[in-house]
Amino acid sequence: MKNAGRVPALDxxxxxxxxxxxxxxPEKVVERLNRGVSKRNARWTFVGEQPFGDALALRRxxxxxxxxxxxxxxRAAPTVSYHTWFRVGSRHERPGxxxxxxxxxxxxxxxxxxRPLGEFDRVMEREGAEANxxxxxxxxxxxxxxxRAALPVLVELEADRMxxxxxxxxxxxxEKEVVANERKMRxxxxxxxxxxxxxxxxxxxxHPYRWPTIGWMTDIRGFTVRDCREFYRRHYAxxxxxxxxxxxxxxxxxxxxxxxxxxxxxxxxxxVSMARPKxxxxxxxxxxxxxxxxxxxxxxxxxxxxxxxxxxxxxLVVANEVLFGGRSSRMHRLFCIDKExxxxxxxxIAPFVDPGLFEMWLFVREGKRRQDAxxxxxxxxxxxxxxxxxxxxxxxxxxxxxxxxxHGLETAGGKAEQIGFYETVARDGxxxxxxxxxxxxxxxGDVKRVVQKYLNPSRRTRIEIIPDRS
Amino acid sequence: xSVFVESSDILPLVDLEIAFAVGGLQDPAGQExxxxxxxxxxxxxxxxxxxxxxxxxxxALGARLSVEVSMRSTRFRATVLRRNLEPLLALVARVIWRPxxxxxxxxxxxxxxxxxxxxRLDDDQTLGALRFRRALFGGHPxxxxxxxxxxxxxxxxxxxxxxxxxxxxxxxxxxxxxAGDVTETDAQALVASYFPNPGVCRRPDSKLPATRARRGRHxxxxxxxxxxxxxxxxxxxxxxxxxxxxxPLIVSNTAFGGTFSGPLMQQVRGVRGWSYGAYSRLLHSTRxxxxxxxxxxxxxxxxxxAALQLDLMERWIDGGIKRAELTFAQRYLINSHCFDRDTPSxxxxxxxxxxxLGVPRRYVEEHDRLVSDVTREEANxxxxxxxxxRDLAIVVxxxxxxxxxxxxxxxxxxxxxxxxxxRV
Numbered sequence: 053m054k055n056a057g058r059v060p061a062l063d064x065x066x067x068x069x070x071x072x073x074x075x076x077x078p079e080k081v082v083e084r085l086n087r088g089v090s091k092r093n094a095r096w097t098f099v100g101e102q103p104f105g106d107a108l109a110l111r112r113x114x115x116x117x118x119x120x121x122x123x124x125x126x127r128a129a130p131t132v133s134y135h136t137w138f139r140v141g142s143r144h145e146r147p148g149x150x151x152x153x154x155x156x157x158x159x160x161x162x163x164x165x166x167r168p169l170g171e172f173d174r175v176m177e178r179e180g181a182e183a184n185x186x187x188x189x190x191x192x193x194x195x196x197x198x199x200r201a202a203l204p205v206l207v208e209l210e211a212d213r214m215x216x217x218x219x220x221x222x223x224x225x226x227e228k229e230v231v232a233n234e235r236k237m238r239x240x241x242x243x244x245x246x247x248x249x250x251x252x253x254x255x256x257x258x259h260p261y262r263w264p265t266i267g268w269m270t271d272i273r274g275f276t277v278r279d280c281r282e283f284y285r286r287h288y289a290x291x292x293x294x295x296x297x298x299x300x301x302x303x304x305x306x307x308x309x310x311x312x313x314x315x316x317x318x319x320x321x322x323x324v325s326m327a328r329p330k331x332x333x334x335x336x337x338x339x340x341x342x343x344x345x346x347x348x349x350x351x352x353x354x355x356x357x358x359x360x361x362x363x364x365x366x367x368l369v370v371a372n373e374v375l376f377g378g379r380s381s382r383m384h385r386l387f388c389i390d391k392e393x394x395x396x397x398x399x400x401i402a403p404f405v406d407p408g409l410f411e412m413w414l415f416v417r418e419g420k421r422r423q424d425a426x427x428x429x430x431x432x433x434x435x436x437x438x439x440x441x442x443x444x445x446x447x448x449x450x451x452x453x454x455x456x457x458x459h460g461l462e463t464a465g466g467k468a469e470q471i472g473f474y475e476t477v478a479r480d481g482x483x484x485x486x487x488x489x490x491x492x493x494x495x496x497g498d499v500k501r502v503v504q505k506y507l508n509p510s511r512r513t514r515i516e517i518i519p520d521r522s
Numbered sequence: 523x524s525v526f527v528e529s530s531d532i533l534p535l536v537d538l539e540i541a542f543a544v545g546g547l548q549d550p551a552g553q554e555x556x557x558x559x560x561x562x563x564x565x566x567x568x569x570x571x572x573x574x575x576x577x578x579x580x581x582a583l584g585a586r587l588s589v590e591v592s593m594r595s596t597r598f599r600a601t602v603l604r605r606n607l608e609p610l611l612a613l614v615a616r617v618i619w620r621p622x623x624x625x626x627x628x629x630x631x632x633x634x635x636x637x638x639x640x641x642r643l644d645d646d647q648t649l650g651a652l653r654f655r656r657a658l659f660g661g662h663p664x665x666x667x668x669x670x671x672x673x674x675x676x677x678x679x680x681x682x683x684x685x686x687x688x689x690x691x692x693x694x695x696x697x698x699x700x701a702g703d704v705t706e707t708d709a710q711a712l713v714a715s716y717f718p719n720p721g722v723c724r725r726p727d728s729k730l731p732a733t734r735a736r737r738g739r740h741x742x743x744x745x746x747x748x749x750x751x752x753x754x755x756x757x758x759x760x761x762x763x764x765x766x767x768x769x770p771l772i773v774s775n776t777a778f779g780g781t782f783s784g785p786l787m788q789q790v791r792g793v794r795g796w797s798y799g800a801y802s803r804l805l806h807s808t809r810x811x812x813x814x815x816x817x818x819x820x821x822x823x824x825x826x827x828a829a830l831q832l833d834l835m836e837r838w839i840d841g842g843i844k845r846a847e848l849t850f851a852q853r854y855l856i857n858s859h860c861f862d863r864d865t866p867s868x869x870x871x872x873x874x875x876x877x878x879l880g881v882p883r884r885y886v887e888e889h890d891r892l893v894s895d896v897t898r899e900e901a902n903x904x905x906x907x908x909x910x911x912r913d914l915a916i917v918v919x920x921x922x923x924x925x926x927x928x929x930x931x932x933x934x935x936x937x938x939x940x941x942x943x944x945r946v
Contacts, residue, residue, distance in 0.1 A: 128530070128532045128864075129863075129864035130860055131860055169792075170783065170792065173781075173783045174783045174850070177781045177782060177783050177850070177854045177858075178850055178853045178854060178857070179853075180853070180854060180856070180857020180859070180860065180861075181857075181858070197861065199858075202857070225795070226792070226793070226794070227795065228795070229794070229795030229796070230791055230795045230797075230798055232820075233795070233797055233818065233819065233820055236820060237751050237798055237818050240750050240751070241748075241750055243644055345746070345747050345748050346643075346644050347640045347641070347643045347644070347944070348641065378577075378581060378586065379577050380574070380577035380578050380580070380581045385574070389573075392630060392633060392634075395638060395641050396641075417637045418637060418640050444578060444582060447582055448578065448581035448582050451581065451582065451583070451584030451603065452581060452584065452586075454584060454603065455584050455586065455601060455603065458533050458534070458535050459535070459601070461533065462532075462535075462865050463865055464864075
């Protein structure tokens with residue numbers, strides 16, 4: 053198809069209005085959809101259904117070619133969110149070729165065998181869809197948030213680019229330049245970006261988490277068309293992906309569309325997952341200084357943290373909330389209000405498949421010393437590890453986490469993102485609710501224990517950012 | 523007092539907003555930052571309760587309260603778990619009508635505001651945007667900064683904050699919006715119960731003079747060391763909210779630089795890979811606000827990128843948009859409009875803008891018709907009438923030595939000024 057005007061734009065809203073309410077069991081729907089379908093790749097399996105909160109249900113289907121499809125009907129707004137999560141991120145790259153996973157975010161909007169350059173975005177924007185993508189260490193996802201009538205177009209275009217992307221020199225060269233510019237903006241000329249890159253490069257010695265998702269500049273400059281084609285062949289396939297469709301749509305019609313467009317894609321076995329490189333134990337603090345054209349000192353500290361699915365992670369997330377969660381948190385009060393040693397402080401735990409870092413930022417004020425800020429941090433962490441949080445602090449932390457959780461589920465796009473993330477990282481799209489329950493179970497003793505276990509100075513890496521006044 | 527309610531029981535959450543039509547435009551000359559400091563000092567809590575206790579109570583309710591002060595409004599926004607709405611309303615009412623205004627809090631807040639001005643020097647995009655508005659609007663209030671300067675902050679004391687509060691907030695008209703898991707009847711009753719003060723003073727009348735563009739093309743380089751990449755703002759005056767040409771301009775600007783598929787993005791990024799982003803924005807207010815293009819090209823071809831943008835802009839204004847571009851922009855604006863109203867809080871925000879900022883109600887209620895009624899002739903005539911490619915502010919954040927010569931050679935440049943980045 054070469055003409056954007058010829059892409060079928062079925063008015064699903066009108067079709068839905070005519071159709072009777074569908075109460076057919078998913079097993080029956082699948083049975084009907086499989087009638088007369090001889091190709092194994094296009095045959096559906098209904099895997100199961102899980103509650104998604106009190107009112108919604110998450111259904112899991114699988115196509116014969118290995119594509120997993122998760123559906124969540126939510127008629128709160130006349131919109132639909134369509135996510136495609138691939139189990140490929142920067143950890144699947146190798147030294148010398150870092151940044152390839154991220155480059156694909158850019159390449160995937162280029163031409164396919166059926167569509168010329170620029171048509172993907174033209175069609176999406178014409179339909180009123182917001183289309184974008186994100187890449188991190190363990191995954192890459194592509195998404196569209198669109199009016200519900202656009203669903204047929206989303207299915208067709210996403211299926212097309214999963215298998216038919218055309219990778220040629222002009223597009224690869226142009227997108228490499230765009231990524232080089234993105235890197236300059238986000239890393240080379242940005243003191244926080246540069247420090248974060250240095251933190252992971254210093255903290256990790258073997259694990260691929262040591263290189264940045266955007267890639268080293270020399271690697272970005274050096275990508276060839278062949279590199280890109282090889283990466284695409286290896287990682288972009290139905291069996292390495294999960295589709296999440298959330299919002300106001302007719303499930304049966306969506307399954308028909310997916311079957312039609314993805315069912316013709318061949319089954320390719322997903323890449324054999326690489327052995328998890330064992331990161332040597334860290335026994336002493338690592339300190340690196342970064343001189344940068346910045347007006348004030350800053351400290352970026354990374355403590356060894358558990359993997360996202362580790363049973364210790366919920367307690368550590370609650371500890372982070374007690375320490376850094378908003379204006380009533382310990383660190384904000386201490387650093388920004390009482391002692392006025394920092395303008396702002398923040399903390400976060402990398403939500404990675406393998407153990408990552410608990411990152412803490414201290415933005416030291418002009419005229420204050422980073423050494424004093426570090427002493428204050430150590431002293432406060434020690435207090436939390438010894439005495440634990442108060443009952444009030446625990447209640448506040450859980451309430452705030454609950455609020456964030458609910459906010460994250462406000463739109464169809466928010467729900468699809470949570471489902472896709474949990475499905476890819478925790479292998480269970482509905483586990484988002486288990487995580488909330490786990491936060492509620494955390495007690496003061498748990499917080500004390502994880503603070504003692506993980507927030508240990510000998511297991512941290514510290515980047516000291518020093519204003520370069522030369 | 524006006525009350526707007528947008529009910530939805532999808533999530534057990536409620537968003538609350540109390541808004542006043544007062545902001546940085548009411549700052550007296552030389553005391554820029556006063557409105558923002560006032561809002562932020564109110565946020566430190568009400569009388570009769572310590573700041574710490576106030577923050578603990580908020581957090582324990584599962585609530586978040588923020589204050590957003592803009593040039594035209596001050597908005598207290600809170601989100602709360604439904605079960606705690608009533609205690610939150612009681613607390614917010616005290617914050618707004620019984621603020622503590624403690625001397626100790628003020629001293630700390632003013633030092634914090636000063637430190638934030640220093641920290642801002644790390645943010646090239648913000649530096650560029652601030653300087654662009656100053657270059658475009660000169661001494662007009664639209665050229666002011668909301669956060670002020672070290673000097674203007676030093677001129678503000680606690681008494682000035684109290685006076686500003688009494689004059690502009692304490693007894694003024696206000697708007698309440700509630701969205702989420704609460705019925706219209708319950709919401710109205712709760713507001714009447716917790717906010718009995720209807721506000722008696724009329725909104726401040728700014729009596730702003732008209733904005734005027736400086737004649738010619740003027741380059742300002744915000745000089746910062748070690749920049750490999752630049753922040754580039756090129757723009758001129760746009761239009762007013764009530765301009766009859768507003769919707770034709772919105773459609774025309776969308777066709778030019780409002781989407782990924784438009785010529786600005788395609789030529790800068792798609793064809794040349796020169797910038798991660800390339801957009802044009804049309805702002806509107808009571809007086810003519812800004813129209814501008816933003817890109818972030820490498821220093822080595824920043825001036826080439828500027829020249830390309832100027833050429834594209836001239837073609838857009840002089841040649842107009844084609845019929846296919848018009849249709850595409852209209853479809854995009856109409857189809858994507860559902861995302862301006864897909865949550866209760868977004869629907870509420872649109873209603874508050876009508877009430878607070880004087881946005882005509884039909885812009886919200888008849889959006890799709892206003893967009894689809896625009897003809898190609900109207901779009902092109904509006905662009906030619908309102909957007910000038912002769913009178914332009916061209917602001918680039920870069921290492922001046924790397925780009926000065928090339929920017930001086932851009933077509934039609936009348937002046938070039940270099941400003942150190944720490945004096946923006």
